[in-house]
Amino acid sequence: MPTFRPNIEAMQPYVPGEQPPAGAKVIKLNTNENPYPPSPNVAAAIQAELANGGDRLRLYPDPKATALRQAAAEVYGFPVEQVLHGNGSDELLAMLFRAFVGEGQTIAYPYPTYVLYETLAHAQAARALVFDFDRDFNLPRELFGCGARLVLVASPNSPSGTVYSSRQLRELAASLGDGVLVVDEAYAEFADSNSLALARELGNVIVLRTFSKSHSLAGMRLGLLFASARVVEGLGKVKDSYNLDRLSIVAGAAALRDVAWTAQNTRRVRGTRERLSRALAELKLDVVPSQSNFIFARMKDPPTAAGAYRFLKDRGILIRYFPARLLDDGLRISVGTDAETDALLAALKEYLARG
Ligand SMILES: Cc1ncc(COP(=O)(O)O)c(C=O)c1O
Numbered sequence: 205m206p207t208f209r210p211n212i213e214a215m216q217p218y219v220p221g222e223q224p225p226a227g228a229k230v231i232k233l234n235t236n237e238n239p240y241p242p243s244p245n246v247a248a249a250i251q252a253e254l255a256n257g258g259d260r261l262r263l264y265p266d267p268k269a270t271a272l273r274q275a276a277a278e279v280y281g282f283p284v285e286q287v288l289h290g291n292g293s294d295e296l297l298a299m300l301f302r303a304f305v306g307e308g309q310t311i312a313y314p315y316p317t318y319v320l321y322e323t324l325a326h327a328q329a330a331r332a333l334v335f336d337f338d339r340d341f342n343l344p345r346e347l348f349g350c351g352a353r354l355v356l357v358a359s360p361n362s363p364s365g366t367v368y369s370s371r372q373l374r375e376l377a378a379s380l381g382d383g384v385l386v387v388d389e390a391y392a393e394f395a396d397s398n399s400l401a402l403a404r405e406l407g408n409v410i411v412l413r414t415f416s417k418s419h420s421l422a423g424m425r426l427g428l429l430f431a432s433a434r435v436v437e438g439l440g441k442v443k444d445s446y447n448l449d450r451l452s453i454v455a456g457a458a459a460l461r462d463v464a465w466t467a468q469n470t471r472r473v474r475g476t477r478e479r480l481s482r483a484l485a486e487l488k489l490d491v492v493p494s495q496s497n498f499i500f501a502r503m504k505d506p507p508t509a510a511g512a513y514r515f516l517k518d519r520g521i522l523i524r525y526f527p528a529r530l531l532d533d534g535l536r537i538s539v540g541t542d543a544e545t546d547a548l549l550a551a552l553k554e555y556l557a558r559g
Contacts, residue, residue, distance in 0.1 A: 211307075215326035218319060221524055231547055233538040234522040236362070236391070236498045238420035240469040240541075242455075243462035246421070249454040265450040272448070275457040276428050280400060285433045288440070289456075291447045293390055293414040293427030297324060297356075300410065302442045304354050304384060305330045312352035314344050316363065316531050318388065321356045336530065341366040341492060349379040358388040360395050363526065363536040365494025370399045377402065377409050384435075386410045393418030393470050394477070395495035403430040410435060417497055418470055419459040426456045473497050477539045483549050484537075487556060502534040509535050515555040521548055 207213065221235035253260060269289040277284040290296035301324040305311055312333040313321045325332040333352055335344035341364040347355060355376065359368040368387075377385040389411055392398040403411040410431040416422035426448070429439070448456075459466070481499055484491050489501040503509045512535060513525035524536040537548065 209329070211326055211329040215323070218323040222522060224522070229520060231521045231540065231544045233498075233540050233544065233548060234524045234536075235422070236417055236496070236538045237422045238417060238469060238473070238497070239539070239544060240420055240472065242420040243459050243465040245458040245462050245465075246455045249458035250451050253450055253454045260450060265446055265448060265453055267445045269448050269453045269456075272426075272453045272456045272460070275460040279460050279463060280430070282400075282404060282430055283433070286404070286430060286436055288429040288431070288436045288443070289448055289453075290427040290429060290443075291452075292416065292425040293388065293412045293429075294320060295425075295447060296412055296427050296429045297321070297386075297388070299439050299442050300354065300384075300386060301325070301328045301330070303439050310350075310352040311354040311356065312347055312350045313356040314347060314361075316526070316528065317356070318358050318362050318390075337361075337364070343368050343372055343376070348376055350383075352380070352383050354384050354386060355380060356386045356388060358390065359399065360389075360391040360494070360496040362391070362496070363498070363500045363524070363531065363534075364492050365391070365496035365498060365500060366492065367395045367397060367495045368399075369397065370402055373399050373409070374402060374406070377406050380408060382408070384408050384410060386412065388412045390414045391417055391496040391498075393466065394474060394497045400430060403432075407432045407434070415456055415459060418466055419456075420469065421455065421459055424452050424455050426452055426459075473539050476542055476545055479542075480537070480539060480545050480549070483545075484552075487549075487552060489535075498536055498538045500534050500536050509533055512552065512555050516548070516551050519551050521551055523548070 224230050272289050273284050273287045276287045297320060305328045307329040308331060310331045310333060311325055314337050315334045333350055335346040337344060341361060357368055360366060373387055385408060387399050389398055400411050402409040410429060413428045415426035481491050484501045489503055492500045509525055516523055
């Protein structure tokens with residue numbers, strides 16, 4: 205019988221949020237997708253790429269994804285050689301682990317955060333220093349000067365929605381010596397501030413972005429990395445040559461360039477987030493102030509968060525419940541359309557009224 209490396213045998217697989225089959229009648233508020241469609245320019249760009257019966261698909265895509273990186277460079281004001289493309293930011297995270305972390309080497313991140321960091325650490329047989337957030341999700345002081353090769357901070361963090369200031373992250377990066385700070389900004393477009401400028405300024409800061417949330421393209425699998433030209437060049441050694449297909453490259457470029465579309469949808473999501481936040485507080489849930497497109501809210505006992513999750517699921521409303529330490533008293537709810545949010549609140553009220 206074949207055996208895997210011991211760390212692979214021992215690890216648990218990453219479990220993504222539930223993805224119901226296409227056409228299922230559910231209100232899906234469990235994986236922080238955008239409730240609004242992508243820019244119409246995206247479908248037009250894909251159709252153009254498929255011209256002549258898809259003849260262009262015979263040829264490999266551009267390994268450098270130049271059209272996409274050029275659009276990113278222009279939209280974010282970054283030199284193009286400091287931008288790298290990924291098959292979702294998940295692939296960029298995997299590249300970072302492969303390139304920077306060998307067996308037994310140390311990484312660090314706060315807890316609770318994006319679970320994939322733990323999975324990638326196990327896959328790499330890395331040693332993970334994990335420091336608990338306090339109840340308000342302030343950045344743990346233990347991260348500063350922790351000596352890890354790679355420190356990961358999601359900002360806004362998931363599942364809390366909390367943002368960490370550039371001042372704090374600059375201080376963290378400075379405390380790491382040769383260590384690298386990865387700021388995972390998957391949800392940055394929903395926040396009041398971001399730390400993209402740090403990646404331009406500091407050689408040991410890497411910023412990640414995704415198209416899955418603010419650009420409504422979770423189904424395309426597109427991410428971007430911003431770092432020094434040296435880091436981008438080095439990561440190229442571990443990147444699959446053709447990690448983005450032809451359709452993703454043109455779709456991503458079109459989405460990026462439609463800045464007004466993204467801004468409008470982001471504004472709508474932020475507006476609904478504030479309404480949802482107030483309504484959850486009125487229902488006596490303990491709401492963590494969010495700068496993202498989801499809200500983490502703790503429930504007073506009884507009734508329990510697990511019960512609320514099941515009650516909503518039975519009514520066709522999917523939210524995220526984490527049966528884990530520091531999280532099992534709460535619910536993470538993605539911000540949907542106004543109608544979806546109304547349905548969620550009505551069902552939650554019904555659950556709470558049962559006592
Ligand atoms: C903090 C964080 N980083 C990265 C990702 C993954 O993004 P992508 O869809 O680009 O792989 C997610 C997805 O939920 C996330 O929450």
